[in-house]
Amino acid sequence: MRSKPTGVIFFPAFDWAISPTHPEREERLLYTRDQIFEEGLLDLPEIEEYPPKLATIHDIARVHFCVPRVQSQVTEAHMIAAGAALSLGDSIIKGEIKNGFAMVRPPGHHAMRVVHGNRGFCNINNEAVLVEYLRRRYGIKRVAIVDSDVHHGDGTQEIFYHDPNVLFISFHQDGRTIYPGSGFTHELGGPGAYARTLNIPLPPGMTDRTFHYVVDNLVLPVIRDFQPDFIINSAGQDNHYTDPLGSMRFTAHGYAEFTRKLNPHMAVLEGGYAIETALPYVNMSILMALAGINFSNVREADLDTAGFRESDDRFAQVQKMVEELLAIWERRDRVDIEKIFGTGKFYQRKKFIYYDTDYIEEEQFEKVRVCGSCPGYLVIESRANRGFGEPARVLAISIPIDACQNCQTEAYACYEQGMVDRKQYNFIMLQDKSTDTCLSCDREKKQEWKSEGPKPGV
């Protein structure tokens, strides 16, 4: 096992930016490139560099309801970033590499299931695209995603909120002090996936000590319990003490040590905007940790941890939170789900989603079928206001990969019904993960599209 190399796809997208001065711009991975190239890391036998390839439209449609179509929401850069994760996934499953690092941009962990535009610098959720691809193509069952970005991975959480086979753990700066304002301890997953979502909001200013307290006492024990077939790290680096957007004080060494302990199959770069002071060092040390290379000599230029004092009160607060979450995790299969989520055929919630980059306000009404034999299908009614023109109204239905016959039938009936009273919607979409089929209908154009993934084994 140890003799296999670590695969890396480095795709800095030197010709792509959200806008010239946006944090998500050409320059972002420039110094990371300089550092990694000068170190000669890619020449080491422990590391193998792979070229990026493009994800397909269908790979995206399997996860996202893009409005109006996938092509209108993604640029080639998105297809390449997502494709990099898929490509490394292939190499891991084939056994060519022991693990991989998709050091790519643009990032994706704020992208939710329905995509009306860009939120939090993200359009397409690279990790979610990877998970659905691995499940479909290789029959991978259980996946754990650990999000170490300073921002709550709300997109990933939302996509897998009702999925009992995907464990999502995010630790991040407290949502009351930072974008996107979510990720609190009470967000624990839907009725069919209770406690498969765990959030650890951290008070600003915490250091590696807190970081590793959470990792050692919550993240690792929960993962050990969950026994995933595949572990993904959403490797955001904005918890770094020099990040301009976050207020945490983690170091490159802290990130490397975390990577070593988690030992994920794949790390996917998310945020991190201290492009000179953090990214070259954090990216390098994550790569080295994955490859099993000694990273003790990696050090930020201005590192002086002596000045990092964290409040004992806040640390105690985190300890308490970790204890509570661990208790919730341990009781997850014994709790009275009906008591928490109510009774009825459907569990439903209303959501309000704001797209900060594109100034879109979306209202969502989400229903999940509560089913004894499968995770249940999802019905989403979404209405997005762009501040001009008619709002876009969408009916989106998602059938999980392990859906029961009954749920599948009901879900298709729901799609048919949507087509009957289509006046209500501009777009009607369905993704059937059990057959890898995506349908989408545009009312104005009076057109229906269907796409099917490659047959397994092809």
Next chain:
Amino acid sequence: MYIGLDVGGTYTDAVLLEKGQVRAWAKVPTRQDLLTSLLEAFDKIMAGAHADLIERVVLSTTVITNLIAEKKYDPVGLILIPGPGLDHSHYRYDTETCILGGAIDYRGREIVPLDSGEIDGALARMTSLNYKKVAVVGKFSSRNNKHEQEVFKRIRQSGLDWQVELGHRVAGQLNFPRRVMSTLLTCATREKYQFFADSVLAALDKRGIRCPVYILKADGGTMPLHKSLDSPVETIFSGPAASILGVQALIPPGETAVVVDIGGTTSDLALILSGQPLLSSKGANIDGKMTHVRALAVKSVPVGGDSVVEQVGKEIILLSERMGPPYCMGGPMPTPTDALKVLGLTRLGDLGRAKEAMRMLGRPLGMQTWEVAARIMLLVTGAITSEINKMFMSWEQEPAYRVWEVLQKRKDRPNTVVGVGGAASGFLTQIAATLNCYPVIPPYARVANAVGAAVARPTLQVSLRADTEQGTYSIQEEGFQGPIEDRPFNEEKALELARYWLGKRAEKYGLKDDLGEVEVIRKEVFNMVRDWVTRGKLIDVAVQTRRGILHYIGSGVERDEK
């Protein structure tokens, strides 16, 4: 008239070209006394030609490669300044290595200054161990050479007359370990190389040849012989580069071809894509270590005409070693050459013995001699063609860091397989058939390397990097760094400045008239944005004289690309 000269380990080849035609050629053994071999080769090709008519001489050689392979060079001490990053245990070489504290970052900012006591300690250690040659290399020294300069100054102040090589002068590209190797080898080979160059000049002088003399570099370009003393490692692998250029000159322009050079124990493979030899994406690998030497992509496969063939169990297998000449030529073991003989594909050797070799292999398996020969043929061609396919794949699979690079799918397949070298002809038809190509053995294939040397053109490159926020720029190939004077600086000015440096470099190398058309090979501009405000630009441009060759041979057309 042009002379091309290839000094190999076994043979020295020479050709005399006149107006794109080979006028004479010679192949003589390379002797201990280099001068004698050179004179012998000259006399053979110069018969009836006057020395005054020779316009230029170009050499290629494996002398340096062999020196390195046989480790026949003086020890070189290393003083390294790696700073933070990989653990220093990675920097272990089989020579004394002193590691100094001190660090420069990716933008050339000094993070940790050098400690003069530590420098003195390193110098004392090298002195006590009697080192006379020392390479000094720092991480990110191409972004700021201050530390390397400080160590150099200290060496001279201490009155040490060592031969010192500084990393930033040898290799300006990113990649510290490769820079260390390049600098180490430069330091190691300079003196021996001087001896080689002197022998060549003496031979020419003895025959009254006083035209400019050039040497071929691994990337297929030439440089004046006297200037090559600055960077002898650039001439490593000029042997394979010469054959590839030779093939380029001997096939029609614009062709995509595979060059197959089958020798006794190894076969060298190279690609010519749409008429242009493929450069290796990484630097040349010398003695198992990566360097910064720009080289044509050459893949060596451990299969050749003299490789040992064995029967193991129910299989016939090809081994990578050589135990002597082929069986049909009195050797101890069956070889692919014996198979060729049985199949009627070579004139060499004794047919009776070749058949006997096949029988030895085939008897335990109940196979006929021709069946065995055909099996061996398949093994050899299979090993070679699968490597050729891998070369195309890895060329298509090279990393891409920009969206347009990923979208612009590279796909090219050869239509011709060109054979050079001793054993190529016998296997060529089969190799070409497997790849669905035409087999070509060009005229003068036996001296393709000397032809390649004769037609090679000078190449010069200049890479400029400017950091407008810091107000500095550097020229990678010159190890120069200085302030930007013409402000505000931009991309156009950067290109203009790079062209100016290229001209200056051409002048220094006595190539002013050969400069010709200048190509821009890299142009990167990054805005440095801090707190939503553009603070400056990082501009990275590279220009070079056009690559190519002077003549296509045999077409009768002189292609002067100036």
